[in-house]
Amino acid sequence: APATPTPAAETKKVRVALVLDGKIDDNGWNQAAYEGLKEAEAQHGVEIAYSEEIPIPDYEKALRDYASQGYDLIIAHSSIAKEAVMNTAKDYPKIAFLWTDGDETRENLAVIRPMAQEASYLAGLLAGKITKSNIVGMVGGIDIPSTHRSYAAFEMGLKEANPEAKLLVNWVGSFLDVAAGKEAALSQIEAGADVIFGNGDGQNIGVLQAAGEKNVLAIGAVRDQFNVAPNVVLTSVEWGFRKGIAEVVGDYVAGKFSGKVYEIGLAHGADLSPYHENASKIPEDVQNLIKEKRQQIIDGKLSIPDISSAQ
Amino acid sequence: MMSDKSPSVIVMRGITKRFGSVVANDNVFFTLQKGEIHGLLGENGAGKTTLMNILYGLHQPDSGEILINGVHSHIKSPHDAIARGIGMVHQHFMQVPTFTVIDNVILGLQPFYRPALDRRHARQRLLEIAHLYGLSIDPDAYIWQLSVGDRQRVEIIKALYRNVRILILDEPTSVLTPQESEDLFHTLRRLVENGLSVVFITHNLEEALAITDRITVLRNGKAMATLPSVHATKEELASLMVGRQVLFDIPTLDLPDVSVNEVLSVEKLSVKGDRGSLAVRTVSFSVHQGEIVGIAGVDGNGQSELIQVLAGLRAPYEGRFFIKGREMTNASPREILQAGVGYIPENLEDALIPSFSLLENAVLDTHYTPPFSRNGVLDFRNIVRHARALIQSHDVRVPDEMAKAAVLSGGNKQKFIVARALARNPQLLIAAHPTRGIDIGAEEYIRNLLLQKRKEGMAILLVSTKLDEIMSLSDRILVMERGRIMGEMLREEATIERIGMLMAGSEA
Amino acid sequence: MLDQIFSVVFLTGFLAATLRMATPILITALGEMIAERSGILNLGIEGIMVLGAFVGFWVSYQSGDLWQGFLWGGLAGGIIGALMGIVSVRFHANQIVTGLGIWILCQGLSSFLNRRIFGISSVRPQLPTLPAIPIPGLSKIPILGETLFNQNIIVYGTLLLIPLFIYFLRQTSWGLHLSAVGENPRAADAAGLRVEWIRFLATTFGGMMAGWGGAYLPIAFYGLYTDDLAVGRGWMAIAVVAFGRWSPLGMLAGALIFGASSALQYRLQAMNFPLPYQFLLMLPFLITLIFVVLFVRGGGGPAALAKPYIRTQSE
Amino acid sequence: MLQKIVLWTHKRTSNWQQMPDWLSSLLVILLAFLIGALFIIAIGASPLAAYGALLRAAFGSVNGFAETMIKACPLLLAGLGISLAYRAQFWNIGAEGQIYAGGVCAAIVGLYLHGLPTFAHITLTLLAGMIGGALLGFFPALFKVRLGVNEMITTLMLNYVVIQVVAYLLHGPLRDQASGITISPQLLKSAWLPIVVERTRFHLGVLLAVGLALLIHWFIYRTVLGYQIRASGENRRAARVGGIRVNWVIIWTVLLSSALAGLAGAVEVSGVQHRLVEDFSPGYGYLAIAVALLGNLEPVRVIFSSILFAALLNGADAMQRAAAVPVPVIYVIEGVVIVLVAVSIFRRKGSL
Ligand SMILES: Nc1ncnc2c1ncn2[C@@H]1O[C@H](COP(=O)(O)OP(=O)(O)OP(=O)(O)O)[C@@H](O)[C@H]1O
Ligand SMILES: Nc1ncnc2c1ncn2[C@@H]1O[C@H](COP(=O)(O)OP(=O)(O)OP(=O)(O)O)[C@@H](O)[C@H]1O
Ligand SMILES: [Mg+2]
Ligand SMILES: [Mg+2]
16 A cells, blocks of 8 residues: 555665663563564664653653654554554654554554463463362453453463362552562462462562462463573463564565554464473373464464453 | 959850841950859840850851850850850750650760660759759659740759859740749859859849849840949949830829729639640639739649630630620630730740741731731732831831741740730730730830720730739739639739739638 | 451461561661651652662672672662761751652662663572571461561561660660750750751661661562562651651551551452452552551651751741 | 761852852752763763753753643642642642542543533533542541641552552443553543644643642732631641631642642643543652742742753653663653752752
């Protein structure tokens, strides 16, 4: 389409900017996007810039600032900055925008939808099969669509694998509060949970740490969080922002950008992380089950519903 | 008596201190000799407090020098002053209200490296000092529980406990009853016998003549003269202070105008004090139109609580009171003021907003009524006019009406407050210590004014610790002791002895 | 649900969590109380805790010695406290503004240092934390033993500080001077106390305690540093000081109530308590609020709190 | 040793106290930026580029200035409210919560009151915000006056409570069902504050805030209640002696104060966001405390301090994009500037 922005000439480097409402070292959501940006820089040789900790009232200003500086592709990594993204994209039709986890597109505005429900469902299967106490815990950050999606699919997998299993749910109200994550996980462990799913960002470190200390199996999220507690982390539900962002930037550089929805699912990096040293803790048949279901999803034989709204 | 050969323990030479445009001390020369009581006299705002604050390190002089025992001394802070044996009892006490007497006394004494407190030892020493100088005090009482007289004693004990050799007292007697003043003088005499030197600031000329050895008079920041007390006369001092002749006639009172119009009537009123016990016990009395009723008594015998209730500032425990026949027992201060009452509180701090200009302070109790405001908006034209009138008519010494109340000298604050209360033209005036801290000129003026207002029909309830004031102004005198009215008498029946007996608690 | 609440595991875990969460707040609050008693309101302690947490973690990590880290966390806090002291005491700067500035400054500084030193990596460096030291015999008592007598040494130390502070305030001249300076600096000055110096020291000490309160988090419990490790605990400490009406015992109660209601909140969620989780999250603040309204009345704190003292200026 | 340092600053700074005000303030602010420059150099960026970007972003263009002003707007409104409360010695640190309460109430009216003409709808929306803020301020005021409960704790605790309530509303009742994300639907167009300067976000609320500042200046110094607020704060006992109903005055002051903070939230929602989102106030309520105090609680000066803060925040933010100064360094610079500005403004006079 003619209105689709065209990539700059070969000689000029493509400039990509990223606007974040948190810090690039938050261990989760923002860090994943930042790493995606870095990966794009490495893979596609683009020039990058970023702004951190842009509160919602200032989000539009930051986007416009990059737009007026002539950046080619501007990434808004916040689902609630809707006004800011839509207004700016409208006023700068020649510039490409990417809105991660957004809910609306334009010709020059693409959206990444992380299909975390797929990996989360697999994680739920794993938890259901591996729990001995039949009590499984989920500690979430804030109940926003992306975490909720993950939570709902996890519960679905859990119930499917083990109808007896009970799911304890804690939301700590923050994506950053390590302390709160740890306290919440400890309270679930006291209540008998023997597998804990940490569903969020920075606060997950606390969750996994608690599991590590109490020797309770755990599942991480957003990125591969094995390192936080190598003795207990079986796998992590990766959201694939890192790969997803790099992929969109790659499309742009290749002139293939369009205002579409990028569904980042199992095949695009929104996958379960490797089991690392803990593979031995997962029985062969469980591993096979997961492998099987994973393939079914990739092949389109099994579809996991996206339940992203909180009740 | 002192011989002139006594060595000077303090020499202040050429001291000048300015506050903005005000010259508080102007090239002042002042000496204090060993073993003397040196009176410092002067009108309100003459610079007495400022001069002594400089000696105590609270202010730095703009120019001039200080010699202590012949040695040049730079006194940077009270800490320095204390280290050099100087103690000061301030016009406003320097105490921590939430501490006990002992803790206030030992404050700052213990060396840094020995922090553990030995209160037992301190109590013993405190009681010894108190006994030696005839100062009675409860060491374990909290300061906020004490009467002014008690607090004054605490200040003196504090200084003595620090082994001061030089004691400065800023208007110590303005808050004391004659008996308490007498006790204080005994104490001071004992101090000088022990080789201490005392600076004594007062507005009471008789007192000054009686107790001091020498007197220095300040006027407008300048030292007018220093003279031996034996040779001085009241008239001479007064004219040095004021620059004109002052009359000391007690104005003659016409016969009490026994009006039937009762303005204030108090019925079996009981009030709880801050300590929770009854401070006023079933008190009944009345004040009529054109009558001054004086309440005599040692400070702390329930007078404060009584007038606080009458002003609506404290809830009564039992009993009732009426103003012009209307019950006002639980009325708010506003309602009482609006019923035609003027109020001069016993603490000046309770009557002024320090950071407000005099302009704004002038209407503190009337700003919400016409002509000073209309529909909730202040009318500054009228306020300015009013404030200027107050300042001029009562000779309040300030640069202008825009000056902040905080910078006024103690006496000028008091004059301003009295002026404001009278300007309301109240039908009932509740006046606590109206001439406290005021110089002789202004005192005479205020007393005359009260008498004139009485003649015009104002009812006045006068609380004062000055017996002469009570006796010269009141038509009727009530004596309060431990919350009770011990006796009531007409002016003709009153004698110092009789009142004194009642104040001491024995039925006359 | 009730049987869950009264189970031994629940109670033990609940009480232990209460103490664990109360401790850093209490350490910080005790220091802030000293500063406030001298008349200095330091609103920057939230930031100082963060800095203390970072420095504590960093030094422990470099030296491999948790105690060195703890020490330096406090010292870093003390330096910032001293800065607050100089600015507000010597220059009479408004304490509230200065405190807010220091809060922002310390947040930035910690995050700046963290990135410089540890970079932005997906692997957070971690430390072993202080071990719990069971007190022989006592720690075997059911429920209470596990709670009170099986904690790390900083928790014991903080509890021991309470009687120490009470003694300090009531029975030493230092305590007396401190309160005098905060109640009536003019009187304290007239009594020969060095008002500015005492306030400066008290604020420095307050900063140091806040640094320790912050350092507690990585060293005693989390074993790592993130910029948000301390979130909100400094503000809570300020509230706890007022809650306890500037007295150590009252503050202990305040910190425990907050700790307990936080611990309860997590556990109610873990029982799938039927209430939107946002209402459970606000529970600790709501309970604190209710306690304050019901039980903590009157007493506005030191009379000269947050008021600069200028000798030559009449008030 | 420490004592020596303190004595040293004593000596050094006594000359400094003789300097004219403007000169020393300027020097202090320069010093703050110098300290900031050290950090900028340390991360390998250029201080000149960074500070250039700061100034340009804050004042360098119509749009930049407009952005500065719309940021100043909530700071100014909440700052005015705080000024009033602090004048009465009511230590309100609950402006943040009051902003949120105001935002929620404004959003509800802006979302659900259909069929109103623009003027009426905007007025009602802002009014709702004020009522929301005032409601939240009312209880701490009442508890303080009736029971003597410390207002610092109550207002602070309510901040946390309100923010959770907002989170709950955005997850449940107020959530935009059509959208996959936790935001409310857009307010009806009739509830949007009109844009005053074309092609910027400069909305009417900014002018309203400045006008209110002037009005409040008049109110404090020229009206009976203003007089009573100042008197009650400066000397409670004397105010009572003068017949002022201090408790009554404090309650009204706090209502006004928190209504202004609520208005700040309403203006942010109906002027900038046009919907309710979580975190729509990134701590305006706390910054406004500094704004109010740096303006010495004088409404007209609060205008300037709010613009100063907004410029600093905006400009600092732009340094990220123009000079790649990372956010921690920006915080350091902001913190140093706030502390040193406090020093330069208050060093002569006691504050409050
Ligand atoms: N801190 C200050 N700032 C400004 N002016 C002051 C200050 N202290 C005193 N003054 C002014 O200096 C003058 C002298 O005041 P001072 O208090 O020494 O008088 P005083 O002789 O003690 O009067 P009084 O008998 O009323 O106590 C007065 O005009 C007073 O207004
Ligand atoms: N400070 C004031 N300034 C102006 N008008 C006031 C003031 N206080 C009260 N009013 C007016 O008087 C009316 C009565 O007020 P309110 O009922 O609070 O008085 P109150 O009960 O006597 O107060 P309190 O018992 O606290 O002294 C108010 O509605 C108001 O119109
Ligand atoms: Mg005097
Ligand atoms: Mg009433």
